[in-house]
Structure formats: C-alpha cells, structure tokens
Amino acid sequence: MSKKTNHNTLKTKDLSIGYSKKDTNHIVYNNINLKVSKGSFVALLGKNGIGKSTLLRTLSGVQKPLNGSVFFNDKDVSSTSNSELATQISMVLTERLPESQLTVFELVALGRQPYTNWVDKLSNDDMQKISWALEITETKSLQSKRFYELSDGQLQRVLIARALAQDTDLILLDEPTAHLDMHHTIKIFTLLKSLAEKTNKTILISSHEVNLSIQLADQLILMTDDKIYAGSTKELVSLNAFDQLFSKDLINFNIDLEQFVFQKKN
Amino acid sequence: MIQPIKSYRKSFFGLIILLIVFFLCNISLGSVAIPLDEIFTILVGRNSSKETWDFIILNFRLPKSITAIMVGSGLSISGLLMQTLFRNPLAGPFVLGISSGASLGVAFLILGSSIFGSGLLAYTTSNWVLAIASSTGAFLVLLAVLIAATRVRNTMSILIIGLMFGSLSAAIISVLTYFSQANQIQQYLFWSFGSLGNLSWSEVLVFLLFYLVCLGGCFFIIKPLNSLLLGENYAKSLGISIQKSRNLILLITAILTGVITAFSGPIAFIGLAVPHITKLLFKTSNHKILIPAVACTGGIIMLICDSIAQLPTLEYTLPINAITSLFGAPIVIWLLVRKRKIYV
Incomplete structure (x- = not known):
C-alpha cells in the first residue's frame, strides 16, 4: 500500500476551453482554476453541454487550451510531447470502438503501446502489467473473447483495464457509466475508488451519477453556469454549490440527506 | 493459462506452401507445354533439354509469375x-x-x-x-x-x-x-x-x-x-x-x-x-x-x-x-x- 500525499498532481491556471475556428474562438468555459491531489478519486459533475468532455479533452492534452494552461506534475501539458503524455495520462472515452476483431487481451495490450518497441513486441514486463490490469478489473476470464461479445459493463471494465495497462499516474474517464444499470454503475464507481486508493493513481471521471459521486468521490468538481466549484462534499455543501448545479424547478439538493431529490409538484 | 495470442504459425505455413504450389502451377502453364521436371531443372539454374524452354521460362513466365505475386x-x-x-x-x-x-x-x-x-x-x-x-x-x-x-x-x-x-x-x-x-x-x-x-x-x-x-x-x-x-x-x-x-x-x-x-x-x-x-x-x-x-x-x-x-x-x-x-x-x-x- 502506498501512502497518500497531498501533492497537487493536476493543476489548471486561468484555463479557457473551447474550439477555435479560423480566427474566432468559441469559448465553452472560462477561467478554470483547479487543483487535484495525487491518488484521489475525483468526479466532474455538470449538466449536459456545459463542457465536461471538452474539459477532459483539454486536461488530457488531446485538445489545445484557448487560454491559460494545464499542469500535470508541474509540467505544462501543452508543451509535453504526445509520446511522453501517453506514459502519464490515459483515457477511457465515451465513443464506441470501431468494428474490429480485437480480443480483450489485444485491446488491453494496446495500452502498452507507449512502452513497446517499433514492432509492438510485448516484453515480460508488459505481460505482467497486462495480466495485473486484467486481474484487478476481474476481466481475466474474458481475455480471449472479442470485445463486441461483451456486455456494456464488461466492456467498460476492459477499457479501464486498458487504461491501467498504460501505467499512467492520471486516468481520465468520460462518463464511464453512461449505459450501465445501477448495479454495474456502482461496481464501476467502487472499482475506481479502490483503484485510486490501492495504486495512488489519480482518477478523474465525468459523470451524471451525482448522488453516487457525492457519496464516493474524494473530491467533486461542479461545473455550473456561473463558476466552477471544487472540493469535498462538505466544503461544497457549506458553499451551497449544489444548488447551482441544476435549475430548481425539478430537482433540489437536500442538505440533510446530502442527495439530490426529485421535486414533486402538489 | 490460456495462450493469449493465438499461434498463427500453421496457417502461415499453409499459405507459403500454397504460394509455392501455385507459383509452380503458374509457371508450368502457357501456350508451350513444358514438362514439370524440366521446369525444376531450369529454376535451379541448369539447362533443360531444349533451349527455347529455357528462354520461355526465364524470360517470359518467371518474370510474369513474380509480377503476379508482387x-x-x-x-x-x-x-x-x-x-x-x-x-x-x-x-x-x-x-x-x-x-x-x-x-x-x-x-x-x-x-x-x-x-x-x-x-x-x-x-x-x-x-x-x-x-x-x-x-x-x-x-x-x-x-x-x-x-x-x-x-x-x-x-x-x-x-x-x-x-x-x-x-x-x-x-x-x-x-x-x-x-x-x-x-x-x-x-x-x-x-x-x-x-x-x-x-x-x-x-x-x-x-x-x-x-x-x-x-x-x-x-x-x-x-x-x-x-x-x-x-x-x-x-x-x-x-x-x-x-x-x-x-x-x-x-x-x-x-x-x-x-x-x-x-x-x-x-x-x-x-x-x-x-x-x-x-x-x-x-x-x-x-x-x-x-x-x-x-x-x-x-x-x-x-x-x-x-x-x-x-x-x-x-x-x-x-x-x-x-x-x-x-x-x-x-x-x-x-x-x-x-x-x-x-x-
């Protein structure tokens, strides 16, 4: 077991995210200042279209920031090379995988690409990492299946295994529980939480599972219309931050329960 | 443990054999019939019993078969x-x-x-x-x-x-x-x-x-x-x-x-x-x-x-x-x- 440190591993400074088309910038969100400590399980919450995926893409370095910068382990992400970033940040995306014949093992093994030689030969070390990733996500028994034969819950765990095999300090997951039932959603959440604890990796997910995130995440990042709130559940409750998350006509945040509840109209 | 990467050695062996068989088959076909043993003789670099056969194999059929493969x-x-x-x-x-x-x-x-x-x-x-x-x-x-x-x-x-x-x-x-x-x-x-x-x-x-x-x-x-x-x-x-x-x-x-x-x-x-x-x-x-x-x-x-x-x-x-x-x-x-x- 590794000790948890309070070292801030992921930081943003005056970050503006969005898209630039020709000369005009389309800003999705402005002025983001965040600090995420190493080994924590962080949930990024916000309503549809507020820019969660754009933020994740910008944090990962796949998308360039419009302004400001992202620092990972005190290094500016936008000045880090793709191949170096691949050994530091891994991703689980929402997009569907293109059709192919990849087996679960091959899919997880692709996570080792940043470390393999030019013809992609797997070393003993690679095999060990793959094997560990399959075991910890309980997908070892699936390894010779094709990925399209899996259920959504199994596939999600395999994709997490792939990210784990990539052996990075930070794992970003974009709505990893989007298509899952309650049981599998909780399974993924607890898996990620225990991974952050066991491996001291920083795990950041975007999610619509607000109530579950409130219960399980070490830190919450709330993207609201006006500003971004970040902190533990308690800190955010004291700031009344949860009230800003959704418009209040349908759902309300119940402070005693620390949960969002549906507002019945009488 | 299950072998994670399936061995494809057998399949490749089969493909190579087929490639050689059809290569020989391809060389032996043409408007002039040349016996198979004579073709082997020419392919290993010796002269066959007819000079025209040497010429046909070496300058027509062999380049054509190689071209076909490429x-x-x-x-x-x-x-x-x-x-x-x-x-x-x-x-x-x-x-x-x-x-x-x-x-x-x-x-x-x-x-x-x-x-x-x-x-x-x-x-x-x-x-x-x-x-x-x-x-x-x-x-x-x-x-x-x-x-x-x-x-x-x-x-x-x-x-x-x-x-x-x-x-x-x-x-x-x-x-x-x-x-x-x-x-x-x-x-x-x-x-x-x-x-x-x-x-x-x-x-x-x-x-x-x-x-x-x-x-x-x-x-x-x-x-x-x-x-x-x-x-x-x-x-x-x-x-x-x-x-x-x-x-x-x-x-x-x-x-x-x-x-x-x-x-x-x-x-x-x-x-x-x-x-x-x-x-x-x-x-x-x-x-x-x-x-x-x-x-x-x-x-x-x-x-x-x-x-x-x-x-x-x-x-x-x-x-x-x-x-x-x-x-x-x-x-x-x-x-x-x-x-x-x-x-x-």
Missing part, C-alpha cells in the same frame, strides 16, 4: 491499409485516385494523340512510356488529393475527395474517348484490362525495388495501424501522431499502388476483396498478423487468376481484370453469406 500482394496490402485508415470496408487501394490518375495519364497518351498530334502515338507500344504516362497521371492526381487532404481534418473527407477526383478523371477520359478513333480506343481499352506479362527483367527489377521499399515501410506502421483500431482519439492518447501516421500510410499506399498500376494497369477487385477474404480466414485485426497474411493471400489469388487467364485455349490470355472479378466476386459473396458477419 501485384497481388501489393494491392492487397494497400487495400488493407486503406480499410483500416478509413475504417471503411469498401475502401480499396484506388480510393486515393491513383487508378483514375493513371488511366488519365494513359488516356492522354493514347487517346490524346488525335488531339495533340500523332507524334505521341508512335511511342505507345513501349512499356516504359506507358509506365511513365500512367505514373505521371497517378502522381498528379494523387498530389491533388493529398494537398486537399492536408486541408481537411476529417479522415473521411479524404475518402470522398479521392472519389471526386476519380469522377473528374473519368469525365475527362470520356471526353477524350469521344474525340478518338476506334483503334486508339481499343488500345486504351486493352491497357485498362490490365496485364501481368510483357515485363522485361529490368522492369521487374525496378518494380521489385519499389515493392521492397514499401514492404519495409509497412513495419513502421504496424503500431499506428493497431492503435487506430481503437479510433483516432484513443490512438492519440497512446502517443501516436495521427497526422504523421496518416501521411506515412498514405505515402506507402500511393507508391505501392502507383508502381503496380504503372507496370500492370488498373487491376481491380484484388485490393478490395483479399483483405476481406484474409480477415475471414484469420479472424484477427492485429496488423502484425494481417499484413503478411494479406500479402500471401493476395499473391496466391493473383497467381490463380493469372493461371485461369491462361487456361481456356492456352493460345490466348484472357484479360486479367475480368478474371479477378469473375473468379473473385462469387467467392467473396459465398464467404460472406456463409459466415454472415463482415469483419472490418
């Missing part, structure tokens, strides 16, 4: 690269406008002579002139497609741009055809049927040089191709430079297909079908397995097609382009109907 495997590899890059099962080696460009070059040479003066026509019998005309045409159209490609971010747009250039070339060829004489049109038509023969050793060697360079290049794109199986975003997060890999994949396909088209004309079907046949047989998407498998299968199928083209009368050779589709299309349909699943 054309078949080269087109199949190109097709595979395009199918993976565009993630489209309908992509083939010619989606970049190479065959239409080559056709345009040759059309200008053969058909354009009536418009631009008959001086050109005198040269059209030489392979080199045809090769130069088709590669110039292919290169120019390809260049246009690639320049357009650098301006679009979306990989799918390149596919459509390639198709558009294809239509454009076809239109120009139609106009040229309209103003041409019957014998010129016939000559152009014969070129467009494709041919594996007629290449001298010096031409085969130039062909071989380009072919080997491209084959060597394939080693460097195995990794990006495999990561592209997860989609461009995952590939990027694995440290692959999409732009660089895309350009390398396009370059290898362009040179390989360009040189094949220059020497043997626009041979259809192989590049589209062989990757599918191979994927059905091997059931993998790993390019480390697929590239050599596709190359072997392509070579075998091209040898079979060429042997069939020789068979009917033994006096004439049927157009190879007709055989590839006539023989290949039913096989692909049968495979797909039987297996019911298309593997991309």
Whole structure:
C-alpha cells in the first residue's frame, strides 16, 4: 500500500476551453482554476453541454487550451510531447470502438503501446502489467473473447483495464457509466475508488451519477453556469454549490440527506 | 493459462506452401507445354533439354509469375491499409485516385494523340512510356488529393475527395474517348484490362525495388495501424501522431499502388476483396498478423487468376481484370453469406 500525499498532481491556471475556428474562438468555459491531489478519486459533475468532455479533452492534452494552461506534475501539458503524455495520462472515452476483431487481451495490450518497441513486441514486463490490469478489473476470464461479445459493463471494465495497462499516474474517464444499470454503475464507481486508493493513481471521471459521486468521490468538481466549484462534499455543501448545479424547478439538493431529490409538484 | 495470442504459425505455413504450389502451377502453364521436371531443372539454374524452354521460362513466365505475386500482394496490402485508415470496408487501394490518375495519364497518351498530334502515338507500344504516362497521371492526381487532404481534418473527407477526383478523371477520359478513333480506343481499352506479362527483367527489377521499399515501410506502421483500431482519439492518447501516421500510410499506399498500376494497369477487385477474404480466414485485426497474411493471400489469388487467364485455349490470355472479378466476386459473396458477419 502506498501512502497518500497531498501533492497537487493536476493543476489548471486561468484555463479557457473551447474550439477555435479560423480566427474566432468559441469559448465553452472560462477561467478554470483547479487543483487535484495525487491518488484521489475525483468526479466532474455538470449538466449536459456545459463542457465536461471538452474539459477532459483539454486536461488530457488531446485538445489545445484557448487560454491559460494545464499542469500535470508541474509540467505544462501543452508543451509535453504526445509520446511522453501517453506514459502519464490515459483515457477511457465515451465513443464506441470501431468494428474490429480485437480480443480483450489485444485491446488491453494496446495500452502498452507507449512502452513497446517499433514492432509492438510485448516484453515480460508488459505481460505482467497486462495480466495485473486484467486481474484487478476481474476481466481475466474474458481475455480471449472479442470485445463486441461483451456486455456494456464488461466492456467498460476492459477499457479501464486498458487504461491501467498504460501505467499512467492520471486516468481520465468520460462518463464511464453512461449505459450501465445501477448495479454495474456502482461496481464501476467502487472499482475506481479502490483503484485510486490501492495504486495512488489519480482518477478523474465525468459523470451524471451525482448522488453516487457525492457519496464516493474524494473530491467533486461542479461545473455550473456561473463558476466552477471544487472540493469535498462538505466544503461544497457549506458553499451551497449544489444548488447551482441544476435549475430548481425539478430537482433540489437536500442538505440533510446530502442527495439530490426529485421535486414533486402538489 | 490460456495462450493469449493465438499461434498463427500453421496457417502461415499453409499459405507459403500454397504460394509455392501455385507459383509452380503458374509457371508450368502457357501456350508451350513444358514438362514439370524440366521446369525444376531450369529454376535451379541448369539447362533443360531444349533451349527455347529455357528462354520461355526465364524470360517470359518467371518474370510474369513474380509480377503476379508482387501485384497481388501489393494491392492487397494497400487495400488493407486503406480499410483500416478509413475504417471503411469498401475502401480499396484506388480510393486515393491513383487508378483514375493513371488511366488519365494513359488516356492522354493514347487517346490524346488525335488531339495533340500523332507524334505521341508512335511511342505507345513501349512499356516504359506507358509506365511513365500512367505514373505521371497517378502522381498528379494523387498530389491533388493529398494537398486537399492536408486541408481537411476529417479522415473521411479524404475518402470522398479521392472519389471526386476519380469522377473528374473519368469525365475527362470520356471526353477524350469521344474525340478518338476506334483503334486508339481499343488500345486504351486493352491497357485498362490490365496485364501481368510483357515485363522485361529490368522492369521487374525496378518494380521489385519499389515493392521492397514499401514492404519495409509497412513495419513502421504496424503500431499506428493497431492503435487506430481503437479510433483516432484513443490512438492519440497512446502517443501516436495521427497526422504523421496518416501521411506515412498514405505515402506507402500511393507508391505501392502507383508502381503496380504503372507496370500492370488498373487491376481491380484484388485490393478490395483479399483483405476481406484474409480477415475471414484469420479472424484477427492485429496488423502484425494481417499484413503478411494479406500479402500471401493476395499473391496466391493473383497467381490463380493469372493461371485461369491462361487456361481456356492456352493460345490466348484472357484479360486479367475480368478474371479477378469473375473468379473473385462469387467467392467473396459465398464467404460472406456463409459466415454472415463482415469483419472490418
């Protein structure tokens, strides 16, 4: 077991995210200042279209920031090379995988690409990492299946295994529980939480599972219309931050329960 | 523990044996019957009982069989690269406008002579002139497609741009055809049927040089191709430079297909079908397995097609382009109907 440190591993400074088309910038969100400590399980919450995926893409370095910068382990992400970033940040995306014949093992093994030689030969070390990733996500028994034969819950765990095999300090997951039932959603959440604890990796997910995130995440990042709130559940409750998350006509945040509840109209 | 990576050694062994068998079969067929033991004698470097047999084998059939293998495997590899890059099962080696460009070059040479003066026509019998005309045409159209490609971010747009250039070339060829004489049109038509023969050793060697360079290049794109199986975003997060890999994949396909088209004309079907046949047989998407498998299968199928083209009368050779589709299309349909699943 590794000790948890309070070292801030992921930081943003005056970050503006969005898209630039020709000369005009389309800003999705402005002025983001965040600090995420190493080994924590962080949930990024916000309503549809507020820019969660754009933020994740910008944090990962796949998308360039419009302004400001992202620092990972005190290094500016936008000045880090793709191949170096691949050994530091891994991703689980929402997009569907293109059709192919990849087996679960091959899919997880692709996570080792940043470390393999030019013809992609797997070393003993690679095999060990793959094997560990399959075991910890309980997908070892699936390894010779094709990925399209899996259920959504199994596939999600395999994709997490792939990210784990990539052996990075930070794992970003974009709505990893989007298509899952309650049981599998909780399974993924607890898996990620225990991974952050066991491996001291920083795990950041975007999610619509607000109530579950409130219960399980070490830190919450709330993207609201006006500003971004970040902190533990308690800190955010004291700031009344949860009230800003959704418009209040349908759902309300119940402070005693620390949960969002549906507002019945009488 | 389950063996995670299936061993494909047996399958490759089988493919190599088939390749050798059909290579010998291909060499032994032709308008002059030569006994098989005499062929072996010639192939190991000794003289057979008839000098003409030596000459036929060494200067006609051997270069043709080698060309068949290079054309078949080269087109199949190109097709595979395009199918993976565009993630489209309908992509083939010619989606970049190479065959239409080559056709345009040759059309200008053969058909354009009536418009631009008959001086050109005198040269059209030489392979080199045809090769130069088709590669110039292919290169120019390809260049246009690639320049357009650098301006679009979306990989799918390149596919459509390639198709558009294809239509454009076809239109120009139609106009040229309209103003041409019957014998010129016939000559152009014969070129467009494709041919594996007629290449001298010096031409085969130039062909071989380009072919080997491209084959060597394939080693460097195995990794990006495999990561592209997860989609461009995952590939990027694995440290692959999409732009660089895309350009390398396009370059290898362009040179390989360009040189094949220059020497043997626009041979259809192989590049589209062989990757599918191979994927059905091997059931993998790993390019480390697929590239050599596709190359072997392509070579075998091209040898079979060429042997069939020789068979009917033994006096004439049927157009190879007709055989590839006539023989290949039913096989692909049968495979797909039987297996019911298309593997991309």
